[in-house]
Amino acid sequence: MLAKRIIPCLDVKDGRTVKGTNFIGLRDAGDPVELAEKYSAEGADELVFLDISATNEGRKTFTSLVSDIARRINVPFTVGGGISTPDDIGRLLGAGADKASINTAAVRDPSLIESAARNFGSQCIVLAVDAKLTDDGWRVFLNGGRMATDLDAIEWMRRGVELGAGEILLTSMNADGTKDGFEIELTRSISESVTVPVIASGGAGSRDDFAEVFVRGKADAALAASVFHYGEIQIPELKRFLQMRGIEVRL
Numbered sequence: 001m002l003a004k005r006i007i008p009c010l011d012v013k014d015g016r017t018v019k020g021t022n023f024i025g026l027r028d029a030g031d032p033v034e035l036a037e038k039y040s041a042e043g044a045d046e047l048v049f050l051d052i053s054a055t056n057e058g059r060k061t062f063t064s065l066v067s068d069i070a071r072r073i074n075v076p077f078t079v080g081g082g083i084s085t086p087d088d089i090g091r092l093l094g095a096g097a098d099k100a101s102i103n104t105a106a107v108r109d110p111s112l113i114e115s116a117a118r119n120f121g122s123q124c125i126v127l128a129v130d131a132k133l134t135d136d137g138w139r140v141f142l143n144g145g146r147m148a149t150d151l152d153a154i155e156w157m158r159r160g161v162e163l164g165a166g167e168i169l170l171t172s173m174n175a176d177g178t179k180d181g182f183e184i185e186l187t188r189s190i191s192e193s194v195t196v197p198v199i200a201s202g203g204a205g206s207r208d209d210f211a212e213v214f215v216r217g218k219a220d221a222a223l224a225a226s227v228f229h230y231g232e233i234q235i236p237e238l239k240r241f242l243q244m245r246g247i248e249v250r251l
Helices: 032-042 063-072 086-094 104-108 111-120 153-163 184-191 207-215 235-244
Strands: 005-013 016-021 024-030 047-051 077-080 099-102 125-134 137-142 147-152 167-172 198-201 221-224
Touching (some): 005 032, 005 198, 005 235, 024 032, 032 063, 063 086, 077 125, 086 099, 099 111, 104 111, 104 137, 104 147, 111 125, 111 153, 125 153, 137 153, 147 153, 153 184, 167 184, 184 207, 207 235
Parallel strands (some): 047 077, 077 099, 099 125, 198 221
Antiparallel strands (some): 005 016, 016 024
């Protein structure tokens, strides 16, 4: 069995790490380079950097910031935000990213997943999905959660894997920032229906939440932001707790 991964997320806007609730009410959480270096030293298995306003502002991800972070860490590093072409992915990988996370552009042009996987390998392509529970079920939202679609989230994730995505980053907009726990049933549904690793995101508030999403949700990795940024959960302590619960992690 592969070890479960703990992944801090750096949501970056205007060069600063920010965090909100349900994708709104953003507040400052610190310098992304300093945070990345800290998490790498504390034993994070990977890091995710999301330039959360790039797509909505119609610009590309800040590669200089990506390079600064990549030089300071020694763990795999996923970058997303403002990616719309294979060239954008190549630019970020060249700046030091190990994987590229694509979201809005993949929905608008699914062939981007195919071409990206063909050019760089599926292992470099993470399909990020911002899912929100509506009256019609779980639906995909775009542009940093600002734009609703009628796309069924589970069906879209399955299709993304068929097109070549090597990993799924599933964020529940309903749970995001609430600290009420991950969206277990949704995570389990997609974990059981795709053949690639699934990263659960949105709702982490306690060590038990991580254990639950690994055991009941069958997630391969769990991503969180505010509980790490504001010191509510320490990564070494979390990993020891999970190990005591019989969950395999890298110490």
